[in-house]
Amino acid sequence: MALQTARPTSPAEGTYMREDFFGNGLITTNNVGRNDWAFTAIETTGTFTYLTEIIPDRPFGGLRHLTNVGAGAGDSLHMLALTAKFPASDRGGGFAFRFVYPAIGGNVIATNDYLIGVHTTRTATSPTDGILIKSVAGVMTLRVDTADGTDKAVAFAAGSTLTAGTTAVLGVAHDVQVQWSGTNSNGGPLDVEAYCDGEPVASLVTNMDNDEAATPSINHFCTGTDTLELDIHYYECWQFMDYPTAAVV
Numbered sequence: 001m002a003l004q005t006a007r008p009t010s011p012a013e014g015t016y017m018r019e020d021f022f023g024n025g026l027i028t029t030n031n032v033g034r035n036d037w038a039f040t041a042i043e044t045t046g047t048f049t050y051l052t053e054i055i056p057d058r059p060f061g062g063l064r065h066l067t068n069v070g071a072g073a074g075d076s077l078h079m080l081a082l083t084a085k086f087p088a089s090d091r092g093g094g095f096a097f098r099f100v101y102p103a104i105g106g107n108v109i110a111t112n113d114y115l116i117g118v119h120t121t122r123t124a125t126s127p128t129d130g131i132l133i134k135s136v137a138g139v140m141t142l143r144v145d146t147a148d149g150t151d152k153a154v155a156f157a158a159g160s161t162l163t164a165g166t167t168a169v170l171g172v173a174h175d176v177q178v179q180w181s182g183t184n185s186n187g188g189p190l191d192v193e194a195y196c197d198g199e200p201v202a203s204l205v206t207n208m209d210n211d212e213a214a215t216p217s218i219n220h221f222c223t224g225t226d227t228l229e230l231d232i233h234y235y236e237c238w239q240f241m242d243y244p245t246a247a248v249v
Contacts, residue, residue, distance in 0.1 A: 005179060006091065007238045014089070014240040017216060020061040021232065023050050030080070033063065037077050040122045042221045044073040051231060062233040067112075067222040074221025076122040084118050084239070086131065086180065086188050087210045093189070093239035094179030095131075095216070100231045101138070103171030109138035111224030117178065118214045118237055119145065124221045126151075129212040131192060133176055138168040140201075142178065142194040146208035149186060156194065156201040165201075173233065186210065 008014035021033040027048045030038045039048065051062035067073045086093070095117055101109050115121060119130025126134065127145045134141045140156040158165045161174065168174055175197050182190030187210035194202040216237050220230045 005094065005177070007236070008240055012243075014091075014093070014238060016236070016238040018234075018236045019216075020234045021050060021063040022061045032077060035079065037216075037218075038080050039075045039077045042074040042076060042122070042124050042219065044068040046073060046075050046220075046227075048075075048077075051233075062231055064229060064231050065220050067220065067226070067228045069225060069227055074124065074219065076217060076219040078122065078217040079215045081215060084214050084216065084237075085210065086118075086208060086212060086214075087239070087241065088183035088187055088189055089240045089242045091240035092179060092181035093237070094177060095235070095237035096175070096177040097218075097235045098173055098175045098233035099168075100173040100233070101168060101170050102229050102231055104229065106226065107170070107229050108226070109168060109170055111137065111222050111226065112228040112230060113137070113221055113223060114230060115217070115219040116176075116232075116235075117143075117217065119217050120214050121217070121219065124219065124223075127214070129208075130214040130217075131178060131180060131208075132217075133178065133194065135168065138163070138170075139166050140168065140176075140196070142192065142202040142204060144192055144204060144206040144208055146188075146206065146212060148209035148212060149184075149188075149207035152192075152204045152206055154194075154202040154204045156196060159196045159199055159201045161197040161199075162201075180206075184208070188212070
């Protein structure tokens with residue numbers, strides 16, 4: 001199950017973005033889901049379709065992405081503007097998503113990779129700036145990439161729903177949540193924690209700056225030459241803000 005923590009309920013508290021990929025229209029470059037995500041090809045673009053069937057183990061909605069045949073094929077699904085910041089605040093921020101590598105004929109985890117979070121890259125390589133989950137052959141890692149501080153990465157461990165505590169399971173949906181809090185010496189968040197299916201699986205301390213800009217991003221690509229599938233059931237991200245107290249008049 002997903003780990004439920006507070007999200008902003010008003011713009012006066014901060015920013016909250018929710019995406020469950022409902023849609024009746026034809027998917028084109030700049031109109032994926034409720035929030036009109038754009039997508040950029042990673043070498044060779046793949047195929048996006050909405051998940052419209054109702055099945056017991058996931059909420060209604062969702063997005064299916066198939067890589068095209070060819071090593072490095074895939075897409076970066078992203079919002080257009082690199083305007084998301086990582087400011088320090090009392091209540092912090094975070095992102096969450098639910099994914100599954102479907103157990104269908106020909107689909108494998110071994111070369112089926114992703115970079116999901118709030119980050120800058122439109123490729124299959126780690127970003128310059130961002131907080132994200134990197135999955136390589138199903139082995140998941142919490143990453144903080146920063147142009148103004150020190151890049152950090154910690155592999156998932158001890159997840160009871162994961163193979164060997166580290167690796168996604170073919171055909172099993174996993175809920176992932178990342179949250180950040182505290183204040184570091186550069187004014188950005190200090191502590192970053194990752195949870196998988198409600199359990200703590202990774203944490204790190206970062207010195208990223210508070211003015212590094214990124215955007216909600218879902219990069220899915222293959223390192224082999226197969227057509228591979230990744231389904232995203234939802235994505236959300238949020239950031240609380242500490243606004244200055246008005247002067248007494």
